[in-house]
Amino acid sequence: MNAAPLSGLYAPSLALVTDLYQLTMAYGYWQQGMQDREAVFHLYFRKAPFQGGYAVAAGLALAVDWVENLHFSDDDLAYLGSLRGSKGGALFPTEFLDYLRQLKFTCDIDAVPEGTVVFGNEPLIRVRGPLLQAQLLETALLTLVNFQTLIATKAARIREAAGPTDQILEFGLRRAQGFDGGLGASRAAFLGGADATSNVLAGQRYGIPVRGTHAHSWVMSFEDEVAAFGAYAKAFPDDSVFLVDTYDTLDGVRQAIKVAREMRANSHELAGIRLDSGDLAYLSREARAVLDEAGFTATRIVASNDLEENLITSLKQQGARIDTWGVGTQLITAYNQAALGGVYKLAALRKADDSGWDFTIKLSEQVAKTSVPGILQVRRYLNEHGKPRADMLYNTAAPLPDQLTIIDPADITRRLAIRPETTFRELLEPVFRAGQRVRELPTLADSRAHAQREVQSLDPSIRRFLNPHTYPVGLEKDLFDYRTQLILEKKPVRGA
Amino acid sequence: MNAAPLSGLYAPSLALVTDLYQLTMAYGYWQQGMQDREAVFHLYFRKAPFQGGYAVAAGLALAVDWVENLHFSDDDLAYLGSLRGSKGGALFPTEFLDYLRQLKFTCDIDAVPEGTVVFGNEPLIRVRGPLLQAQLLETALLTLVNFQTLIATKAARIREAAGPTDQILEFGLRRAQGFDGGLGASRAAFLGGADATSNVLAGQRYGIPVRGTHAHSWVMSFEDEVAAFGAYAKAFPDDSVFLVDTYDTLDGVRQAIKVAREMRANSHELAGIRLDSGDLAYLSREARAVLDEAGFTATRIVASNDLEENLITSLKQQGARIDTWGVGTQLITAYNQAALGGVYKLAALRKADDSGWDFTIKLSEQVAKTSVPGILQVRRYLNEHGKPRADMLYNTAAPLPDQLTIIDPADITRRLAIRPETTFRELLEPVFRAGQRVRELPTLADSRAHAQREVQSLDPSIRRFLNPHTYPVGLEKDLFDYRTQLILEKKPVRGA
Known part of the structure; x- marks a missing residue:
């Protein structure tokens, strides 16, 4: 076996986009008769990426699509049936594969809409339903939401650096982690604030x-730059951006101007020039001066070359005259932090005798990393201007006390008492009920607009890149107390 | 428009996996009547990733598959026909789209086989054929080869750290850059040295x-660890690896041993335990001692938690008793360098009057970054033990002199005279001729075995992680002199 047809994910079923252990656990639950025990899982990350103060939730539409198409095809089952244990026997019995064949998705899913700003430890997705099914969703949901959220957040940061009016072009496909890595990142980059992509499939x-x-190869295919630019202008008289650094950047600008004059004589305008190397601050200032002096004040200056939010900020501080930012590798891979460490944790399981819920936790050496039990909702309190003030996680399976207090589990002395009149919204919204979709998802353009409003609603101290202010996120006090009690019960007592 | 069907790359045509500028340039070449001018492009990277001394070439089989399936479908052309320029007119005229519709691939492609060790500035792929076609391949070839080579190299480094007998399990899908990012990385990780993957689709x-x-959720779904481990052992009596750190790691090991004793009473053996947090050096030594004392000397210890080659090296130096390494995020994304900066440069173009070749270069501020003109081949000279000694790039379109000298373009005083009797092999092998495949590709398993032999053939000083020795790669002297002359011709002369 070697390359799959068409190199990528050309598959009528994507049920096998999962870790083997989801299927071995599924078999174990089925064998134990536990497959239909009602369970609740939360998907969340612990820390915002890029040492930043926030993240932009993304990936829900892709996750919904995956869930709606989830089924085990005959090919999938034939492959699973072919797997062998170390003693040579079938890893999965036929009866279990038949069970998978007829499996129908019946979970409830609640999720934070794409484009919403979110913080560490807040569930982005809550899955409630039969234990086996809810477990089976883990890997695909994580893969999609981790990556989309990561890239949307990176794009939002690049937008923050570029400001509201500059153009941001994503053109990283050649450095992407595979075809779908490029396609998915183009989607998330647009959602997070990019204006356009070079990726035609996206x-x-x-x-x-x-x-x-x-490309440079265009210029190298002609006798000289004037011939190359002239030919490109003939093809795209109103949409030409000339790459000027094949041989010498400022010399290239002068050649571009020669052609731009001919274009203008024919009632066309040179749209832009692109700088792809060298000192972009210096070269863009020089290029702007030369263009302006020649009367090409509307010709845009596009820059590219390993750009990211900190470099863009620095270039702006140096007075660079760049108005269009071509961002590749650093955005398409979130190069300086190429993965978001989202997790998917069991938080509640219906008791075997159906007499109520067992709330569950995963301990950790650090108490802040210990998971949160319950059937959680995130409530975002707003200040008098309607801007986010603090987020509270609470257990929807328990009554809320009259006086609400939020406690930061990472610092239990950091507490916030909520006045009763404080307005709020609940972040998790119903998407599936009993396996049926109950919500139309917004268009990608609408999610993008939502993301821009969301990021702008944050205080600049939370948006800044260096040591951002920590937005308050905590547990409602009853939940906090209950979690502490559960930890003490589960932790082995050590003597000293 | 929102989620595409089945979330990813479910497409009957992947021709649009490209940057728009490949298509705008294609139109420009077509308009100029230059579409069939014979051109030569080389795909290469400049520096081995991870500050390492080598890379493992990968991605060719995927690239071949993409090329063989390259065609513009009606949907593709309808989309391209719908694109508008800034003045509202069609970006591409119908005649050009008709040209794309009937386009047949007719290029020659030569490539380095997957699994071969390669170094900076060496062509991994050489494309020769009609300018328009050869240009159109750029983005997809780069996306596939950059990412596959990056991950295969990372896996080879992890294999180097783990040693030849430890097992390496890749299980990073949940942190991958999309479904296909995960699938592609699983493939490349196996090619580079991993033993297995968690990714069922892979x-x-x-x-x-x-x-x-x-997962931890398995343990949390039962009354206690003994019940959880027992149930898992019932499902997989000869293939169970118990995750022991849900509550307390060493306590978990003791619970695992209780169940392992029952398994042994029924003639089954516990295959392993997994440590996923805490001090892996300490915990693995303690766990090994407890397991050995209880008579479970064959039970393996699997470790996971952000492992990569440096951490594995350090754990081994600390005497960790880990024999199976579960590697996730760091491998699946090549986290510490998430992209390989491969490029695709025009190096030769048939003269318009067909009287011979024009060899082309792209200048750079740094002469070492300037591209190499010619129709290149890479010759690997071997020492008396058949191990790589030095690589020489030369222009196949010029006769080779009798006395061969290799010059390092980054340091022109670094020269190597080749004795005539020195044995060598040529790295680029024919894969396509006139658009037809002329070579069967090896299986993935064969490429993996080739990669292991290749890496082992390198001197340890080149394989080490910290400040590796630089393997000698240079230009044959005639090529070097010709390139220098071209640079001087193209560079504007400045006064001072």
């Missing part, structure tokens, strides 16, 4: 505007 | 062994 699939200039 | 698609343990 344009077709998601309706993202596509943009491009030309 | 098992099905590529025949990679699949492995798994169980």
